[in-house]
Amino acid sequence: MFTGIISHIGTISDIKELGDAIQLHISCPDIVALAEHGDSIAVNGVCLTVAEKTAEGFVADCMKQTLDVSSLGYVHVGDRVNLEPALRLGDRLGGHIVQGHVDTTAVLLKRTTTPHWDVLRFALPESVARYVVAQGSVCLNGTSLTVSHVGEGWFEVSLIPTTLAETTHGQLHEGESVNVEVDVLGKYVERLMQHGMTPVDHSCEEKDYGGQGE
Structure with missing residues (x-):
């Protein structure tokens, strides 16, 4: 599990086709x-396993499903990526609960720069639109962000200078895509509402185990 607070920025040094x-x-x-x-290390929001450590970093494998859902299939040598190691017991949950399971990608439609922050407007894929709410949390390229506005087919996030400097969002250009993971809590609530909340029977009942354990 992760929390969407980027700790490092890495660089793609090599890509091997398999x-x-x-x-x-x-x-x-x-x-x-x-x-x-x-x-586990989140790479642009995708939970990957360290297959090998190297002197300069690490090697990770990406299977077809990961490439189909995320933007990792389109990275190039030299690209910079956001990195976050998995949380350890006792670490602060500085962002929100992030699994590293990307739902889809979203295209940056418009970037508005102001003296004190940047506003990024992304296309809102219909498949996840119901989970994106104003003032709610969303994970973009591994970064826990607050949704500032939601419109018809789009949503916005406002980024302070610290976020722009310490993640790759500062260099994101219009037309480029980011990995999107919506808040998993919303998915669980939706699932419970769809299928009902059947109470779990926690009572202890005597059972006949045929003499075992006596």
């Missing part, structure tokens, strides 16, 4: 000390 999968080599010397083989 049929319908790829292997990403990510350079980020500062994260080497934090990552071990088998650890």
